[in-house]
Amino acid sequence: MTKSHIKVTINGKAVEALVEPRTLLIHFLREQQNLTGAHIGCDTGHCGACTVDMDEMSVKSCMTFAVQANGAAITTIEGVANADGTLSALQEGFRMMHGLQCGYCTPGMILRAHRLLQENADPTEDEIRHGIAGNLCRCTGYVNIVKAIQYAAAKINGTPYQEAAE
Amino acid sequence: MNEQVKIDIDRAERTEKLQGMGCKRKRVEDIRFTQGKGSYVDDLKLPGMLFGDFVRSPHAHARIVSIDTSRAKALPGVIAVLTAADLKPLGLHYMPTLAGDVQAVLAEHKVLFQNQEVAFVIAEDRYIASDATELVDVVYEALPCIVDPFKSMLPDAPILREDIQDKMVGAHGPRKHPNHIFEWQIGDRQATDDVFANADVTIKEMLVDHRTHPSPLETCQSLASFDKVKGELTLWGTFQAPHVIRTVVSLISGLPEHKIHVIAPDIGGGFGNKVGAYAGYVCSVVGSIVLGVPVKWVEDRMENLSTTSFARDYHMTTELAATKEGKIIGMRVHVLADHGAFDACADPSKWPAGFMNICTGSYDIPVAYLAVDGVYTNKAPGGVAYRCSFRVTEAVFAIERAIEVLAQKLGMDAAELRIKNFIKAEQFPYHSALGWEYDSGDYHTAMKKAMDAIGYTSLRAEQAEKREAFKRGETRELMGVGISFFTEIVGAGPAKNCDILGIAMFDSAEIRIHPTGSVIARMGTKSQGQGHETTYAQIIATELGIPADDIMIEEGNTDTAPYGLGTYGSRSTPVAGAATAVAARKIKAKAQMIAAHMLEVHEGDLEWDIDRFRVKGLPEKFKTMKEIAWSAYNAPPPNLEPGLEAVNYYEPPNMTYPFGAYFCVMDIDVDTGVAKTRRFYALDDCGTRINPMIIEGQVHGGLTEAFACAMGQEIRYDEMGNVMGASFMDFFLPTAVETPKWETDFTVTPSPHHPIGAKGVGESPHVGGVPCFSNAVNDAYAFLDAGHIQMPHDAWRLWKVGERLGLHG
Numbered sequence: 013m014t015k016s017h018i019k020v021t022i023n024g025k026a027v028e029a030l031v032e033p034r035t036l037l038i039h040f041l042r043e044q045q046n047l048t049g050a051h052i053g054c055d056t057g058h059c060g061a062c063t064v065d066m067d068e069m070s071v072k073s074c075m076t077f078a079v080q081a082n083g084a085a086i087t088t089i090e091g092v093a094n095a096d097g098t099l100s101a102l103q104e105g106f107r108m109m110h111g112l113q114c115g116y117c118t119p120g121m122i123l124r125a126h127r128l129l130q131e132n133a134d135p136t137e138d139e140i141r142h143g144i145a146g147n148l149c150r151c152t153g154y155v156n157i158v159k160a161i162q163y164a165a166a167k168i169n170g171t172p173y174q175e176a177a178e
Numbered sequence: 179m180n181e182q183v184k185i186d187i188d189r190a191e192r193t194e195k196l197q198g199m200g201c202k203r204k205r206v207e208d209i210r211f212t213q214g215k216g217s218y219v220d221d222l223k224l225p226g227m228l229f230g231d232f233v234r235s236p237h238a239h240a241r242i243v244s245i246d247t248s249r250a251k252a253l254p255g256v257i258a259v260l261t262a263a264d265l266k267p268l269g270l271h272y273m274p275t276l277a278g279d280v281q282a283v284l285a286e287h288k289v290l291f292q293n294q295e296v297a298f299v300i301a302e303d304r305y306i307a308s309d310a311t312e313l314v315d316v317v318y319e320a321l322p323c324i325v326d327p328f329k330s331m332l333p334d335a336p337i338l339r340e341d342i343q344d345k346m347v348g349a350h351g352p353r354k355h356p357n358h359i360f361e362w363q364i365g366d367r368q369a370t371d372d373v374f375a376n377a378d379v380t381i382k383e384m385l386v387d388h389r390t391h392p393s394p395l396e397t398c399q400s401l402a403s404f405d406k407v408k409g410e411l412t413l414w415g416t417f418q419a420p421h422v423i424r425t426v427v428s429l430i431s432g433l434p435e436h437k438i439h440v441i442a443p444d445i446g447g448g449f450g451n452k453v454g455a456y457a458g459y460v461c462s463v464v465g466s467i468v469l470g471v472p473v474k475w476v477e478d479r480m481e482n483l484s485t486t487s488f489a490r491d492y493h494m495t496t497e498l499a500a501t502k503e504g505k506i507i508g509m510r511v512h513v514l515a516d517h518g519a520f521d522a523c524a525d526p527s528k529w530p531a532g533f534m535n536i537c538t539g540s541y542d543i544p545v546a547y548l549a550v551d552g553v554y555t556n557k558a559p560g561g562v563a564y565r566c567s568f569r570v571t572e573a574v575f576a577i578e579r580a581i582e583v584l585a586q587k588l589g590m591d592a593a594e595l596r597i598k599n600f601i602k603a604e605q606f607p608y609h610s611a612l613g614w615e616y617d618s619g620d621y622h623t624a625m626k627k628a629m630d631a632i633g634y635t636s637l638r639a640e641q642a643e644k645r646e647a648f649k650r651g652e653t654r655e656l657m658g659v660g661i662s663f664f665t666e667i668v669g670a671g672p673a674k675n676c677d678i679l680g681i682a683m684f685d686s687a688e689i690r691i692h693p694t695g696s697v698i699a700r701m702g703t704k705s706q707g708q709g710h711e712t713t714y715a716q717i718i719a720t721e722l723g724i725p726a727d728d729i730m731i732e733e734g735n736t737d738t739a740p741y742g743l744g745t746y747g748s749r750s751t752p753v754a755g756a757a758t759a760v761a762a763r764k765i766k767a768k769a770q771m772i773a774a775h776m777l778e779v780h781e782g783d784l785e786w787d788i789d790r791f792r793v794k795g796l797p798e799k800f801k802t803m804k805e806i807a808w809s810a811y812n813a814p815p816p817n818l819e820p821g822l823e824a825v826n827y828y829e830p831p832n833m834t835y836p837f838g839a840y841f842c843v844m845d846i847d848v849d850t851g852v853a854k855t856r857r858f859y860a861l862d863d864c865g866t867r868i869n870p871m872i873i874e875g876q877v878h879g880g881l882t883e884a885f886a887c888a889m890g891q892e893i894r895y896d897e898m899g900n901v902m903g904a905s906f907m908d909f910f911l912p913t914a915v916e917t918p919k920w921e922t923d924f925t926v927t928p929s930p931h932h933p934i935g936a937k938g939v940g941e942s943p944h945v946g947g948v949p950c951f952s953n954a955v956n957d958a959y960a961f962l963d964a965g966h967i968q969m970p971h972d973a974w975r976l977w978k979v980g981e982r983l984g985l986h987g
């Protein structure tokens with residue numbers, strides 16, 4: 013199959029590659045770029061495990077062709093830690109609030125939450141729940157994911173994190 | 179500051195530093211998972227690796243007339259196409275199941291369920307493999323199929339399993355019909371019948387625990403790599419029980435077990451889906467052995483939902499007998515169990531219906547009788563324990579729904595009826611009518627705490643008012659109060675009761691203390707998200723006085739970990755957790771000898787103090803575990819071998835019996851059928867609590883899966899045997915929006931026989947949650963004489979209930 017030449021910025025690094033027109037972005041990232049953080053949970057756009065950030069939008073990379081990413085800037089879970097290698101506010105929030113168990117949904121969840129907080133720096137619980145509705149988690153029951161995102165929002169905004177009263 | 183305060187502070191600081199049992203230690207696993215650095219099967223990449231993909235049957239029941247692979251083989255990039263004809267000479271076209279049946283790896287003469295594996299294409303990449311599956315030409319001749327298990331044993335039913343047609347005695351005794359698998363009976367039938375014949379009040383209800391699927395977010399997958407020169411096979415896979423898989427692979431492939439390296443890396447959730455052995459594993463292994471290069475198999479979601487291990491599909495005719503005062507005097511249950519096309523249940527060998535005989539629940543029921551008939555149908559095989567310990571979810575659903583039906587018939591409050599029949603705290607250890615010995619419990623205390631917390635009396639008052647308002651036409655909302663008081667049975671399990679393929683269900687831990695006092699420990703279990711790397715270290719930290727951060731836990735590599743039966747049925751804490759404590763105590767005993775030698779005192783003069791042995795009465799004379807570790811390698815006492823390590827294979831004397839009291843408040847719009855969970859309160863008693871943060875997380879997750887099962891999740895078939903909705907489009911997995919908010923609570927009744935008193939908790943919320951939701955829905959409609967409403971309770975079905983009851987005007 014003839015291949016297409018694409019140029020993408022992934023986690024701040026310029027990448028050029030040859031891909032088949034039908035290659036999905038998720039396979040391009042995982043198999044050609046060895047960025048295995050984003051996962052495949054369904055192949056059908058429902059679970060969000062494959063979520064990455066593309067040109068400041070959350071994108072399900074199982075529903076996107078690699079060629080569609082030509083010229084785009086992509087952030088994956090491998091690119092969200094702080095510059096000094098410490099965990100970002102969201103990564104820390106997920107750990108502190110026990111927002112993950114098997115960890116399979118986590119990279120997609122964090123990338124989605126990352127974009128959500130860019131769009132809405134101080135979301136309510138309801139806004140968080142709707143904001144991550146495209147990402148399924150089979151393990152946590154979401155309560156602690158919501159808290160993790162609230163924790164991160166507070167940390168980024170420099171306000172104290174307060175656990176919402178039950 | 180006085181001396182005692184100083185001592186107390188010092189001890190508190192030393193305890194805190196350990197991060198041992200009882201503290202909310204943050205998880206070790208999260209460091210890698212939050213950075214995308216987990217290592218799951220599909221993340222693995224080996225040089226020259228090929229990809230396998232299945233050709234699957236579009237029919238539920240059909241004869242295979244011919245298979246032509248030539249067009250597929252001609253596609254560039256396709257390396258091989260395997261069919262039953264290739265596997266048969268190797269004796270691998272069938273594989274043994276854990277339930278004593280055999281299952282076709284690739285269909286030979288006929289297919290028995292839709293999406294059954296027919297051929298395995300191996301190609302250079304997954305896209306080509308997928309393309310090539312379309313190019314395998316299979317000619318089928320459709321046969322009449324059986325979807326309804328009640329039709330399986332009709333005299334004129336088509337015979338499904340021609341391969342065992344003449345074998346009228348199966349793994350669990352005689353078969354009554356060629357489509358019959360087993361009949362399993364337990365309890366005193368005559369005595370039970372007598373009680374029913376003379377009872378004041380009896381109820382009988384067909385309770386269906388419908389077919390669903392565990393559906394972890396990561397599907398099942400494997401990567402096999404055979405080294406032709408060494409004759410060694412390395413197999414990575416999504417295995418909840420990696421050692422068992424190694425033994426199975428050895429038995430069916432004929433490769434010696436020591437030349438098989440089975441590795442379960444990080445697993446993206448299991449929930450019972452990843453206990454069994456699947457055709458994909460076998461085909462990746464065969465592919466690699468034949469081709470001499472690594473072969474990977476990754477299931478897609480549709481394949482996962484429609485082929486590997488459904489759960490439930492239990493049709494339970496449940497009866498209770500009681501006095502008119504509400505004392506339950508007998509229980510009689512008949513189950514028709516739909517096992518699909520092959521009996522691939524993952525139960526301990528002697529338990530064809532799992533632990534269904536825990537169905538007398540939390541109640542002191544003097545006599546009971548249970549019979550289970552397993553039948554074949556043209557559906558996917560499985561029958562796994564979906565976040566439960568071998569059919570406990572089904573059992574608890576039966577008793578917890580039935581007791582509500584009885585309460586209604588007696589005109590009694592459902593909570594009161596439960597309390598009246600609870601096993602009393604002083605009755606433990608309690609021998610149930612169906613053969614279990616409940617180790618411990620305090621049901622009355624838990625129930626009272628839960629009822630107070632939820633405000634039970636005022637909820638009932640509010641409900642009574644709402645019902646009146648509904649009758650007056652002032653509201654279109656129905657309010658339901660759901661209750662479930664469950665007893666689980668987990669931690670399989672004593673060797674006398676439980677084995678898998680003849681291997682006793684013990685579990686194991688091996689702990690090594692390094693000279694500098696840090697630790698590596700390995701277990702025979704395998705975490706799929708439960709956080710074992712965090713919690714096992716907490717047990718060791720408390721037992722040995724070494725900070726949890728200095729303890730590394732490793733699981734899943736069968737070359738290095740001691741043999742174990744794996745993680746499912748909430749058995750990790752009850753069994754491997756016990757092994758961990760016992761192994762640590764062996765080390766501690768040796769450490770005491772070393773410390774005595776170091777301090778030049780008699781062993782008996784020493785006492786343990788958090789992280790050290792100290793001389794009794796002379797607290798300033800002590801040796802810390804770290805110092806002892808160094809000495810164990812540097813200057814061990816004469817006559818004592820150097821080193822500091824221990825292994826324990828723990829054979830539990832009994833299972834553990836976690837329990838809990840759950841309450842759900844639900845509001846249902848009769849016109850739309852939309853049900854809203856207003857509150858859900860879960861009180862769990864799992865004995866000693868190792869990490870409350872993780873316990874709470876497990877409860878949240880289990881409740882969410884229970885919510886899904888009760889309120890919509892289902893694997894359904896049409897009358898042609900087509901599986902309906904095997905994708906996340908149709909299969910209900912709740913998002914953050916529809917998932918209720920969970921309130922958790924606890925009591926602590928330690929297990930008397932477990933070394934640290936722990937009981938296991940991961941599955942309780944699922945087991946207790948399903949009937950709680952269903953009871954809430956049923957309770958909402960109860961005053962309208964709706965009769966028992968079957969799950970799942972999605973809006974469409976609840977709307978139909980309203981329609982049936984004439985509520986829509």
Ligand code: FES
Nearest residue numbers: 053054057060074
């Ligand atoms: S894998 Fe992309 S949404 Fe599920």
Ligand code: FES
Nearest residue numbers: 113117149150151
């Ligand atoms: S942590 Fe397992 S799917 Fe979310």
